[in-house]
Amino acid sequence: MPNTVIQLKTALAYFEAGQPEAAAALCESVLRENPGDEAALELSEIISGPTGVRDEAAFSEALALTQAGNYGDAISILMDLRKTRPGDSQILCALGSAYFHLKLFNKAQLMIERALTLDPCSAEAYAVLGNCRINQGDVYGALEAFEKSHHISPFNSAVSSSYLFYMAFHPDYDGARLSNENRAWGKFYADGLDQIAHDATAPTRPRRLRIGYLSYEYATHVTSFYFGPLARRHDRERFEVFCYAGNERKDGTTERLSRFVDHWVDISSLDAEAVARRIKEDNIHILISTSSYLAKHRLPLAYRPAPVQVCYHNRVATTGLTAVDYLITEELVDPAGETDDLYSEKLVRLTHRCCYSAPAAGPDPGAPPVLDNGYITFGSFNNTAKIGPDVISAWAELLETVKNSRLLVKNIVRSEDDDDWNFLRRMLDEGGVDLRRVSFLPYVKTRNEHFAAYRHVDIMLDTYPFTGGTTCCDALWMGVPVVARVGKTFCRCQAGEYLTKVGLTELICSDWRAYHVAASNLSLNPERLSELRATLRPLMLEKMLNYDLHATEMMTAYDQMWAVFAGGRPTEAFNVNGTQVNQLPLANLKRPIKR
Structure with a gap:
């Protein structure tokens, strides 16, 4: 087969795969040797002409529709594009993403797998594939895909949250491995960040400590089911309460929670650094993350927008961030001296680490079937x-x-x-x-x-x-x-x-x-x-549901945390029982670790 024919076939393959620049370069190479080559001229016109431009415009429109949540319209455009560009991995990836958002996980997986046969080096495609598999119950296949994404681009934004959360589902990822991976993520993300500086504070406690709760799930969600009982029970004479809500979807739960606090701040349109700056502007004394199981929800804390920072409730392992000082837990899940070394935070053990919110109305248990x-x-x-x-x-x-x-x-x-x-x-x-x-x-x-x-x-x-x-x-x-x-x-x-x-x-x-x-x-x-x-x-x-005691212990813990910070003392683990604080002897935290 003549070299010119091979070059033009390759150029056509590049064009159909969504790589018009590479296709155009090959056509130009042929035309430099033979300016009158009709096949090269025709293909060059297609690549640079209205069809190519139209395809790129249509693809951009499909991506915009996906971003706006119009997945059905996006799929229609993408399916039309596949007719002229069947080997385009980007179109297949975009289709997979749209199907995924429509909760059609099997269809999404098929598209992503086809895309990966064409471009096996797409970290984002492997991340979507892993999430397709996890939503069909395949944790082994999911972690395999997440690890490939992570290998191609360590801790990329498409995979980090899923990878660090779902590894806890896998039998081969023990507590030490979860801890190490989350710490590695924390170092990867925080290295190079300019953390926010905080002025030295006076040792006297302010009349009202300004505490801020951060979550991207303040709607009808598990996080809110546990946060609600605490939100409504702060002593407002001693605490000024802020909520930083990153959830785009608002519902009745959002509205109800907002009534329990002094300041409700919608941060859904802000990136992590902007969220941190807003928290700093509000002069928050203690920032509490009420949901940290997803890495992306921890990002604002890496900037240390508050002088004292706490991880509370909806978590899987350590945040991995050295900027987070404390983690709320209890003896039954984190016995003193047995799991402390799995956390970058110091552990604060309460009587009840959280309080489940039972539904106000709902079905009775009935008889066993x-x-x-x-x-x-x-x-x-x-x-x-x-x-x-x-x-x-x-x-x-x-x-x-x-x-x-x-x-x-x-x-x-x-x-x-x-x-x-x-x-x-x-x-x-x-x-x-x-x-x-x-x-x-x-x-x-x-x-x-x-x-x-x-x-x-x-x-x-x-x-x-x-x-x-x-x-x-x-x-x-x-x-x-x-x-x-x-x-x-x-x-x-x-x-x-x-x-x-x-x-x-x-x-x-x-x-x-x-x-x-x-x-x-x-x-x-x-x-x-x-x-x-x-x-x-x-x-x-x-x-289990002593909400008043839980709120009292949380407020007692906040007072202790602030006293430690204001006194310039190092953070250490401590226990809270009612209004009593017991600092744990250091020796108790150095027993052999049992996993």
């Missing part, structure tokens, strides 16, 4: 990406032991495509679970619908290594006992924390054999299931 059905219904309402092979093996064995039992799996992910269940169906089938005994419940839109689903379950089966947090509390509120395998670090033991408080320690298991025994024994005791249906909610109210 076994009484009407004649068989036990097990349930799992956790994120399906937490359901790994070990979990499925345990469930398969349990269903085999408990004759005629059923399994009800509910998806917390808002998927719009039944095919998105296919990965989990296949895993269950290959793991030995008879799919005829499994029912799949789709995402429901309201909290009351979610709680009503618990009325169809006798016993909840928790996941591991990432145990249930809110889903465990939801189950207990509806009188449904939870069987949980637990470990030594926060994500692996939070379900055990809640079960301990309501006195169900017999359902806390250290291995899968104990898990099997606990669930199968409970399934044989309908009287006990009926008793728990009637008593778990009152037990939660008594043992």
